[in-house]
Amino acid sequence: MLHLRGKFIVFDGNEGCGKSTQAQLARAAIEKAGVQTLLVRDPGTTGIGEMIRAILLDPGNTEMAMRCEMLLFMAARAQMMRQVILPALQAGSCVISDRFVSSTLAYQLGGDGLTEAEILAVGRAAVHEHWPDLTIIFDLPVAVSSARTRPKFTLFPDDPVAGAEKDRIERRSLEYHEMVRQNYLRQAKKDRRKHYVVDATREVEQVHAEVMRRLASLQ
Numbered sequence: 001m002l003h004l005r006g007k008f009i010v011f012d013g014n015e016g017c018g019k020s021t022q023a024q025l026a027r028a029a030i031e032k033a034g035v036q037t038l039l040v041r042d043p044g045t046t047g048i049g050e051m052i053r054a055i056l057l058d059p060g061n062t063e064m065a066m067r068c069e070m071l072l073f074m075a076a077r078a079q080m081m082r083q084v085i086l087p088a089l090q091a092g093s094c095v096i097s098d099r100f101v102s103s104t105l106a107y108q109l110g111g112d113g114l115t116e117a118e119i120l121a122v123g124r125a126a127v128h129e130h131w132p133d134l135t136i137i138f139d140l141p142v143a144v145s146s147a148r149t150r151p152k153f154t155l156f157p158d159d160p161v162a163g164a165e166k167d168r169i170e171r172r173s174l175e176y177h178e179m180v181r182q183n184y185l186r187q188a189k190k191d192r193r194k195h196y197v198v199d200a201t202r203e204v205e206q207v208h209a210e211v212m213r214r215l216a217s218l219q
Helices: 019-032 047-057 066-090 101-107 116-127 142-148 174-190 204-216
Strands: 008-013 037-041 094-098 134-139 195-199
Touching: 008 019, 008 101, 019 037, 019 094, 019 134, 019 204, 037 066, 047 066, 066 094, 066 101, 066 116, 101 116, 101 174, 134 174, 134 204, 142 174, 174 195, 195 204
Parallel strands: 008 094, 008 134, 037 094, 134 195
Antiparallel strands: none
């Protein structure tokens, strides 16, 4: 795993796909192999990013336009890239991000007429052309995704009603989430060298083993 020093890896996929669990397992395995590893979440990680995350996921923000949503995600990424990701990569750490621009290309594409070209143009400005070395997409049928997704949104973790609501994006229709899944698969098909699709319906240990095999072969 020493070849993962200075590599930027993204774990992404639709709701309930297990990417966050897999990101934590991968970080532990890579660190055990002797490589300093940083795990970040998108949006979030920085103080500014976490404030933006709260705005984006708040179920009360029903009036938010899709273009506004896209720009807020990118703003959080710009801060995280500058403040956290780049310094870690420059120091030789492996960085794993739980979601990244690939999420916007899945979730916001087509909303308010947003095109792939528009999203990528803003993405280039936000990440300053520092794209992932590999994006692993955890693919899960929407019916399974819906069953796995549990209410978890809260602005205040100590609130007694914490976890009583799904977040703003989780609440969208099954048709929307099917579109998201297909958008992820299209990204992988378009650039197989930089994307890898994993069947996320299997047991956690099986998925983890496949992820580690793919990371072991990363050039």
